[in-house]
Amino acid sequence: MPTQPAPPDATAPPDRRIPAPQGRTVLDPRDISRALTRISHEILERNKGATDLVLLGIPTGGVPLARRVAERISAVEGVEVPVGSLDVTMYRDDLRMRPARALLPTDIPPDGIDDKVVVLVDDVLYSGRTIRAALDAMNDVGRPRTVRLAVLVDRGHRDLPIRADFVGKNLPTSLAETVVVRLQEIDGADGVTIAADTISGGTTAGTDTVTDHPGEGR
Amino acid sequence: MKRHLLSAADLSRDDAELVLRTAEELRSLADRPIKKLPALRGRTVVNLFFEDSTRTRISFEAAAKRLSADVINFAAKGSSLSKGESLKDTALTLEAMGADAIVVRHAASGAPHRLATAGWTGSSVINAGDGTHEHPTQALLDAFTMWRHLGALDGRRVAIVGDVLHSRVARSNALLLRTLGAEVTLVAPPTLLPVGVDGWNVETSYDVDSVLPKADVVMMLRVQGERMNASYFPTVREYSRRYGLDARRMAQLQDHTIVMHPGPMVRGMEITADVADSSRSVIVEQVTNGVAVRMAVLYLLLGGSEPAGTTERDAA
Amino acid sequence: MSTDRTLIRGARPLGGDAADVLLRGGVIAEVRAGLDAEGATVVDADGLVLLPGLVDLHTHLREPGREDAETVETGTRAAALGGFTAVHAMANTDPVADTAGVVEQVWRLGQSAGHCDVRPVGAVTIGLAGQQLAELGAMADSAAAVRVFSDDGRCVSDAVLMRRALEYVKAFDGVVAQHAQEPRLTEGAQMNEGELSGRLGLRGWPAVAEEAIIARDCLLTAHVGSRLHVCHVSTAGSVEIIRWAKSKGWNVTAEVTPHHLLLTDDLAATYDPLYKVNPPLRTHADVEAVRAGLADGTIDVVATDHAPHPHEDKDCEWAAAAFGMLGLETALSVVQHTMVDAGLLTWADVADRMSRTPARIGRVSEHGRPIAAGEPANLVLYDPSASRVVEPGESASLSRNNPYTGLELPGRVVHTFLRGTPTVHEGKPA
Numbered sequence A: 001m002p003t004q005p006a007p008p009d010a011t012a013p014p015d016r017r018i019p020a021p022q023g024r025t026v027l028d029p030r031d032i033s034r035a036l037t038r039i040s041h042e043i044l045e046r047n048k049g050a051t052d053l054v055l056l057g058i059p060t061g062g063v064p065l066a067r068r069v070a071e072r073i074s075a076v077e078g079v080e081v082p083v084g085s086l087d088v089t090m091y092r093d094d095l096r097m098r099p100a101r102a103l104l105p106t107d108i109p110p111d112g113i114d115d116k117v118v119v120l121v122d123d124v125l126y127s128g129r130t131i132r133a134a135l136d137a138m139n140d141v142g143r144p145r146t147v148r149l150a151v152l153v154d155r156g157h158r159d160l161p162i163r164a165d166f167v168g169k170n171l172p173t174s175l176a177e178t179v180v181v182r183l184q185e186i187d188g189a190d191g192v193t194i195a196a197d198t199i200s201g202g203t204t205a206g207t208d209t210v211t212d213h214p215g216e217g218r
Numbered sequence B: 001m002k003r004h005l006l007s008a009a010d011l012s013r014d015d016a017e018l019v020l021r022t023a024e025e026l027r028s029l030a031d032r033p034i035k036k037l038p039a040l041r042g043r044t045v046v047n048l049f050f051e052d053s054t055r056t057r058i059s060f061e062a063a064a065k066r067l068s069a070d071v072i073n074f075a076a077k078g079s080s081l082s083k084g085e086s087l088k089d090t091a092l093t094l095e096a097m098g099a100d101a102i103v104v105r106h107a108a109s110g111a112p113h114r115l116a117t118a119g120w121t122g123s124s125v126i127n128a129g130d131g132t133h134e135h136p137t138q139a140l141l142d143a144f145t146m147w148r149h150l151g152a153l154d155g156r157r158v159a160i161v162g163d164v165l166h167s168r169v170a171r172s173n174a175l176l177l178r179t180l181g182a183e184v185t186l187v188a189p190p191t192l193l194p195v196g197v198d199g200w201n202v203e204t205s206y207d208v209d210s211v212l213p214k215a216d217v218v219m220m221l222r223v224q225g226e227r228m229n230a231s232y233f234p235t236v237r238e239y240s241r242r243y244g245l246d247a248r249r250m251a252q253l254q255d256h257t258i259v260m261h262p263g264p265m266v267r268g269m270e271i272t273a274d275v276a277d278s279s280r281s282v283i284v285e286q287v288t289n290g291v292a293v294r295m296a297v298l299y300l301l302l303g304g305s306e307p308a309g310t311t312e313r314d315a316a
Numbered sequence C: 001m002s003t004d005r006t007l008i009r010g011a012r013p014l015g016g017d018a019a020d021v022l023l024r025g026g027v028i029a030e031v032r033a034g035l036d037a038e039g040a041t042v043v044d045a046d047g048l049v050l051l052p053g054l055v056d057l058h059t060h061l062r063e064p065g066r067e068d069a070e071t072v073e074t075g076t077r078a079a080a081l082g083g084f085t086a087v088h089a090m091a092n093t094d095p096v097a098d099t100a101g102v103v104e105q106v107w108r109l110g111q112s113a114g115h116c117d118v119r120p121v122g123a124v125t126i127g128l129a130g131q132q133l134a135e136l137g138a139m140a141d142s143a144a145a146v147r148v149f150s151d152d153g154r155c156v157s158d159a160v161l162m163r164r165a166l167e168y169v170k171a172f173d174g175v176v177a178q179h180a181q182e183p184r185l186t187e188g189a190q191m192n193e194g195e196l197s198g199r200l201g202l203r204g205w206p207a208v209a210e211e212a213i214i215a216r217d218c219l220l221t222a223h224v225g226s227r228l229h230v231c232h233v234s235t236a237g238s239v240e241i242i243r244w245a246k247s248k249g250w251n252v253t254a255e256v257t258p259h260h261l262l263l264t265d266d267l268a269a270t271y272d273p274l275y276k277v278n279p280p281l282r283t284h285a286d287v288e289a290v291r292a293g294l295a296d297g298t299i300d301v302v303a304t305d306h307a308p309h310p311h312e313d314k315d316c317e318w319a320a321a322a323f324g325m326l327g328l329e330t331a332l333s334v335v336q337h338t339m340v341d342a343g344l345l346t347w348a349d350v351a352d353r354m355s356r357t358p359a360r361i362g363r364v365s366e367h368g369r370p371i372a373a374g375e376p377a378n379l380v381l382y383d384p385s386a387s388r389v390v391e392p393g394e395s396a397s398l399s400r401n402n403p404y405t406g407l408e409l410p411g412r413v414v415h416t417f418l419r420g421t422p423t424v425h426e427g428k429p430a
């Protein structure tokens, strides 16, 4: 068979770039870095090392965060931690409420997730519906021994009985506010801002049950 | 995307690339333990085949089932042209059954178009091959296969060789490949090129040997021996000598050039067995890719409240 | 209307100056301005164009055999509503009009319906099979007095048979009306052959298949000294060939349909069989050429090729659908739109192309006459200033395959008189 060059990259749709943040900055790049370092340590502590760990980022924002956490763990433990991505689009409970959405990459590490300790990584935890979808999606991929959840920001207002095991920052918000996470790998710079929700629609509005943005929940 | 997929011309470049990207994601499913996704749970997809095509039907059936759709196979063979009204009657029946999408194969060019526009049904209609008109999902899977091997298709040279006149695959491929920026050359004896082909925005040639060395992709079309009886060419032997792809011609190809065939092949007519089975041949892979591409089309048309990329304005 | 006398007040004969026209005893009694009503029924025709009743050389009335599509009664009612006072009923019925018995039956059905005169066309060959001449003489001698012979729907493609037919009809001043379609070049043909047919994957019907037959038949006609009429000319090449034949002085006449004057092949891209017709709709260039041919007299007449089909024969996929479209009720409007309003024909020319010349070709003596005292009162009053959006449901035809559906067309037939008796009154059947 001929070799297969990688098809054009689908991880960064052109419309993903978020314009310069409006509103109040709640985490600057150094805050984000410190939060991820802390999460990495907490994961290792909880798991008593890196054995059987698999990090699955939820696209879009969760994927670079999972990679950064994996790098930190490797730096500490001296072993490679498998990182992947898990798209939840088809498992969303609001799939039929909007036009069909583009899929995002699902990339399961070669050794799979059976009997592994999977840490799901996302940028913002909000209603919890994305995580429910992720649990369903994972169910079709394999059967981990344990599933844990790491998020950069927990902004509260859960619709479902879901909580994070590792949280970068708890951020009390009102429903009228929007949390925007920008990441170097995607947006060219790191930062978390919070703003009154004045933009209707678009990438930053509303709750994660109604945003159509792939990296929603921000 | 539009609500129906009747012609490759229905796809903008953005639409086509979205299908290819989606297919790429869905193709990885083949490597997973559970080859099933929930996206079309509760949706009904009807395979309405007025013409035998086990390959295409199975491909659509597998695609729909992997997306958890309910699939109804409706073979209405033999009733198509003898009594035209059966298309309408069937459509009304399917409408009553609540089909969300009708995948239709028909011997009459334009039958899917009629199904979509005559007011008989509100379902999405996907053309799975109509007469000598089009076969847009075949073109998508061909483009997908090329894209996986060659990357972006801009400026790539694709030679489509054979019975262009009667080929719905050639029509859909010419349209889609132009949309994706490829250069298309249709190669056939003059009798097997359609009248007015100069308006298709493609190159044409009667001489396969002058085209092959420059091609990145060579797609061989099926040529039915019966065409000989209608004087499209003198004999099968003369046809394969002038237009068939054999080892000697294959040696003229560039190293990266791939050989495709939409099937079913007539080995010894348009392609020799050693070429079909060579390492350049991606014919088997085309079949695998067919399922992924059809999953992508079904998902993008039926997965949401509207087809993907539908703005409020389009939906109105 | 009980009175025998009708006074048409203020009409413009052939679009000229207004005059009053008195009809009495089925004939035109007097034509001049300021006539006294003297107890006659008065028809106010102020601003209306007065034309001789239209004569159609090419109508499919479908009876006997396809009474679900049309009958002589419904078809002739539609004809009257379109301003026609005589129609030629094509022979491709079931049974085929290839014997004196069938043509007389059709002729009588026309008589008893009474909406317009029905002149049956006789088949050239038995059963339209193209094998053996039908009894042309018997049909000519019958009560129907057939003068036009045609296998329309099929081409008399055999050159010897065509030659014999042309020769044979000379004995009774007949004419052979040829449906020019080379059969081998049009096997399975679905639409005009061109870039679009290639793209749509619909088998092409090339212009040459029409032109080759016309050229052959013109030469045959000249050779045997007979009379040829070419049905539904649709291509620029055909117009040129006929122009050449006429320049030689050969006895060749030709017709064009309203749909070939207006509609083009791009309508096939809808795959809606409403636009499927034989010969097919052609290109813009062809439309321009047939208009020019009609304007300069190369094409002698407009004939409708009114071809009713029941709903189910059109409500299907293109390839399975029947060929043909309605035309009687819209013909004059289409001619106004494409020819008169475009400055290519005057109303006097329209009277020539749609009444006088078709009557002459078909040897219909009572029709296509001048609007003058003593002539039969076969007349139509037409309002060119009206306009309407075509609504197929409003047709008197049993069928609904109207290709102008939803189009806005000018003009309205207001009154039609057949031998002084109104068949249409205020746009409705009288």
Ligand SMILES: [Zn+2]
Pocket: C152, C153, C154, C179, C231, C232, C278, C279
């Ligand atoms: Zn005809």
